[in-house]
Amino acid sequence: MPTKRKGLTKDHYVPFDAHIASQSTLTAYGKLIGGGESTPSALGVSHPHRVGEALNKSLVFGVQIDNQCVKLPSPQEVALPEPDGPADGCGWDPAQYAVWKNLPRNWTTIHFQSQPKLLTTALFRGTERPAQQSLGGGVTTDFGAQVKSIVENWANMATEPPGSAVLQSLWASSGIGGTFALAAMNLAQTLNSKLSSHILGSDISATTTVDQLIQML
Secondary structure, X not given: OOOOOOOOOHHHOOOHHHXXXXXXXXXXXXXXXXXXXXXXXXXXXXXXXOOOOOEEEEEEEEEEEOOEXXXXXXXXXXXXXXXXXXXXXXXXXOOOOEEEEEEEOOOOOOEEOOOOOOHHHHHHOXXXXXXXEOOXXXXXXXXXXXXXXXXXXXXXXXXXXXXXXXXHHHHHOOOOOOOHHHHHHHHHHHHHHHHOOOOOHHHOOOOOEHHHHHHHO
């Protein structure tokens, strides 16, 4: 028999199911992208609770998670099911934005990333690279080590940087001075010259790490 707690009413409780759902789901606010509907079989993913239903390329502007409203720094393109209707919370205009409720936090969906790049960079990124000329004139297949060596010289370091190091932080500690935007441009030019890559200075952001830079080339 449930324990009666003196002085408490039903208003002092939250339903157990609602509590569990709030810990494992989130609410998203955004817009559908016209012409972006695809079948789960075409994308290779499906919504766990709406298996077989079409997924839509959607632009998410903000989320509500753990009862907190969060506006994303920049809208993110992801595949989502049909929205539940016009936005009804977190201050989003229902005339402009839709809402997706109870999206599983751990659902593996498709994240589309659109950003301007040189055509050659977009086409050849991620392809297998042949052996590259090392800085000493020999031949090496360790492309990442070459990039780290270039970053080491660029940032005036005494040792090779770890992959997790943030490029802007390395530059700030270099003592060379100048804006990071100009430094990123110089780094891109050096990489392109030595490694025959096709990266732009604008591709290197304030949060880019050494490992991410290697993946970009």
